[in-house]
Amino acid sequence: MNKDMLEILSKHEDKVTKYADSISDIDEKEVALIIKEIGNIHTIKDSNIKDCLKTETIGKEIFYFKEVNSTNSVAKFLAKNGTDDGAVVLSEVQLNGKGRRGKKWESPSGGVWLSIILKPKISPSKASLITLATGVVVAKTLKAMGVDAKIKWPNDILINNKKVCGILTEAHANYKSVDYVIVGIGIDTNLNLDILPPIIKEGTTSLKKELKKDIDDNEIIYTFLNEFELMYEKFQKEKFEDILNEWRLLTQTIGSYVEIKQPFGKILKGHAVGITNSGALIIESENGELTKVISGECAIKTN
Numbered sequence: 629m630n631k632d633m634l635e636i637l638s639k640h641e642d643k644v645t646k647y648a649d650s651i652s653d654i655d656e657k658e659v660a661l662i663i664k665e666i667g668n669i670h671t672i673k674d675s676n677i678k679d680c681l682k683t684e685t686i687g688k689e690i691f692y693f694k695e696v697n698s699t700n701s702v703a704k705f706l707a708k709n710g711t712d713d714g715a716v717v718l719s720e721v722q723l724n725g726k727g728r729r730g731k732k733w734e735s736p737s738g739g740v741w742l743s744i745i746l747k748p749k750i751s752p753s754k755a756s757l758i759t760l761a762t763g764v765v766v767a768k769t770l771k772a773m774g775v776d777a778k779i780k781w782p783n784d785i786l787i788n789n790k791k792v793c794g795i796l797t798e799a800h801a802n803y804k805s806v807d808y809v810i811v812g813i814g815i816d817t818n819l820n821l822d823i824l825p826p827i828i829k830e831g832t833t834s835l836k837k838e839l840k841k842d843i844d845d846n847e848i849i850y851t852f853l854n855e856f857e858l859m860y861e862k863f864q865k866e867k868f869e870d871i872l873n874e875w876r877l878l879t880q881t882i883g884s885y886v887e888i889k890q891p892f893g894k895i896l897k898g899h900a901v902g903i904t905n906s907g908a909l910i911i912e913s914e915n916g917e918l919t920k921v922i923s924g925e926c927a928i929k930t931n
Contacts, residue, residue, distance in 0.1 A: 630659075630701070630705050632696065632697045632698065632701040632702065632705070633659055633663060633702075633705055635697065636663060636666060636693070636696065636702075637659065637662060637663075640662070640666050643662045643665055643666060644662060656705075656708075656709055657709055657710070659705075659709075660705065660706055660709035660710070660711070663691070663702065663705065663706065664689075664691060664706070664711075666691075666693070667690075667691025667692055667693055667702075667717070668691065668692075669692075676846045676850075677690065677846050677849050677850045677853070678690065680846075680847075680850040680854075681850055681853060681854060682854050682857075683714070683853060683854060683857040684857070685713055685714035685857060685860065686714045686716070686744065686853050686854075686856050686857040686860060687714065687716050687850075687853045687857075688712065688714050688715065689711070689712065689714070689715040689716065690715075690716045690718060691706070691715065691716070691717050691718070692718045692719070693717070693718065693719040693720070694719070694720050694721070695719060695720065695721045695722075695723060696717075696719045696721075696722060696723070697722065697723045697724040698722055698723075698724055698812075699717045699718065699719050699722060699741055699742055699743040699812055700743045700796060700798060700810050700812040702717045702719075702743070703715070703717045703743035703744070703745050703810045703812070704798065704800075704808075704810050706745060707745045707747070707800075707807075707808040707810060708800075708808075711745055712745070712747075713745065713746060713747040713748075714744065714745065714746070714857075714860075715744070715745040716742055716743070716744050716745075716853065717742060717743045717744075717745075718740075718741070718742045718849070719741050719742075720737055720741075721735065721736055721737050721741070722735035722741050722814075735814050736819070736820075736823065738816070738817065738818045738819035738820055738834075739814055739815055739816050739817050739818070739819050739834075739845075740813070740814070740815040740817055740845050740848050740849055740852075741812075741813075741814050742812070742813060742849065743810050743811065743812040743813075744810070744811045744856065745808060745810060746758065746808065746809040746810070746811060746860070747806070747807070747808050747809075748806060748809065748860075748863060748864055749805075749806075749864070750806055750863070750864070750866070751805075751806075752799070752801040752802070752803065752804075752805065752806055753906070754866070754868065754906075755797075755799040755801060755806055755809055756797070756799075756906070756907050757863070757868055757871065757872075757906070757907050758797050758799075758809055758811060758863065759782055759783050759795055759797040759811075759907070760779075760782070760871065760872065760875050760903075760907050761859050761860075761862075761863055761871050761875075762795050762797070762811050762813065762856070762859075763779040763782075763783065763784075763785060763795060763875065763878070764779070764859060764871065764874045764875050764878055765852060765855045765856045765859050766785045766793050766795065766813060766815070766852065767779050767785055767878045768855055768878070769848065769851050769852040769855055770785065770787070770792070770793070770815075770835070772851055773835060773839065773843075773847075773848070773851075774839060775787050775792075775835065775838050775839065776788075777792070777793075777878075778878060778879065778880035779875060779878050779879045779880065779881070780879070780880055780881050780926060780928060781879065781881040781900070781903070781909050781926050782907070782909070782923065782926065783795040783796065783797070785815075786880055787833050787835075787838050788833065788838070789880075789928070789930065790831055790832055790833035791816075791831055791832050791833070792815065792816050792832070792833050792834065792835065792838075793813060793814060793815045793816070794813070794814050795811070795812065795813050796811075796812040796813075797809060797810070797811050797812070798810045798812070813852075815835070815848060816832060816833065816834040816835065817834060817835045817836065817843040817845050817848060818834065818835070818836045818842055818843050818845070819834045819836070821833070821834060821837065835848075859871070868905060869905070872903060872905065872907075875903070876903065879903075880928065881900045881909065881926065881928065882900050882901065882902060882903065883899070883900065883901075884899070884900055884928045884929070884930075885897075885898070885899050885900075885928070885929045886898070886899070886900050886909075886911065886926050886927060886928055886929065887926075887927045887929060888909070888911065888921050888924040888925065888926050888927075889924055889925040889927075890921070890923075890924045896911055896913075896919060896921060896924070897911075897913065897914075898911040898912050898913040898914065898919070899911070899912045901918070904920060908920040908921055908922050909921045909926070
């Protein structure tokens with residue numbers, strides 16, 4: 629059984645006894661039901677969110693936890709076991725939040741940590757565009773709060789050149805169709821930056837620091853989910869060019885000089901001059917050569 633789910637169940641043994649004498653005696657479908665029950669305990673916390681949602685799909689189900697290893701891990705488990713399109717997993721704290729390339733995402737109390745289960749009827753080749761679409765949604769959400777948020781390819785949101793949000797998209801698909809996509813976001817809202825490791829703190833900011841006031845996490849969440857539903861409708865209708873055009877208007881990457889760290893230590897340097905319809909970044913090197921970059925760790929060089 630999934631280790632992360634076992635850890636949740638071990639803290640709620642009273643729920644387990646409704647189904648079996650011990651955790652080892654229950655199957656995955658029953659585990660999923662218990663996880664949902666646990667996530668529904670905290671109805672007061674998300675009542676304000678649900679009251680302010682104007683969505684039909686996104687946030688139809690919201691599962692809230694005090695503490696999990698990773699909201700993406702919980703969402704993947706629930707998606708595999710029949711949870712519907714649009715369900716949301718929230719947690720006050722992630723003990724082992726995940727970033728891209730297996731990096732740990734620092735996610736103590738003081739941020740918005742959530743994952744959305746998506747089951748879009750699209751070609752697997754288009755699944756990667758969900759990351760770009762989510763970046764647009766986060767940037768628009770933060771702009772509504774009064775900050776000049778910008779997107780850094782492929783999955784970060786910046787304020788004044790410092791990271792305030794990361795996006796992690798994980799898809800399960802075969803060559804014909806997409807089974808599910810998990811979109812995880814972490815937004816530093818009221819995070820105490822002083823608790824972060826120095827190397828991370830240097831390039832990180834929070835909404836509280838930028839706006840000089842406490843942030844209502846619930847307002848961020850329902851604003852984001854309402855905006856996400858509109859974007860998801862575009863995505864389902866395959867309006868990919870519209871999504872990319874919005875991304876281009878909000879990105880800080882295009883027009884900047886960048887360094888892209890690629891697998892096996894390769895570093896690509898040049899000006900980011902565009903993005904393809906599949907979401908690849910186009911880099912122009914000093915000799916004028918154009919290269920399409922599908923993935924990598926992007927750093928924007930300001931001097």
